Every structure is written in C-alpha cells, then in structure tokens.
Amino acid sequence: MKNKMYMAIDQYGNTFHGLKNPRKDLMEKIGVKHASKMYVDDLTGKTFHIGYIIGGHWLTVYEVVPMQKVA
Secondary structure (H helix, E strand, C coil): CCCCEEEEECCCCCEEEEECCHHHHHHHHHCCCCCEEEEEECCCCCEEEEEEEECCEEEEEEEECCCCCCC
C-alpha cells in the first residue's frame, strides 16, 4: 500500500499540497511551532477533527486519493 498524501486549504483559499504528515508539514511551511486541532459538529451531534489552526490559518485537511473507476 502506498503512503497517504494530504492537501490543505485555509480560510483565504490558499492551498498546501504534497503533505505526508499534515500537522508537521504545515507548521514547517507556515513557519510556526504550535498547532491546535480544528473540529466540526455534524447534524447528528458527532464531532470530527477536520484540520488545524496554525499561525492564523484555519486549515481544512483532505486526503488525496486517485480518481479510479472500473471501466
């Protein structure tokens, strides 16, 4: 199995690609040493970790997967 890859989008629409370890890589790219987890609640009352708050950026992290469909 291949390593997972991630990307992140901040509240301004800036994108960060090629993240192998999202928290660590984003802190390095932004140039800070602290990150807080960012959560969201859905309509059923469940809470999900969706990204990080790093140096004034509210970053939503996505797993990048290939678009593969059976022909």
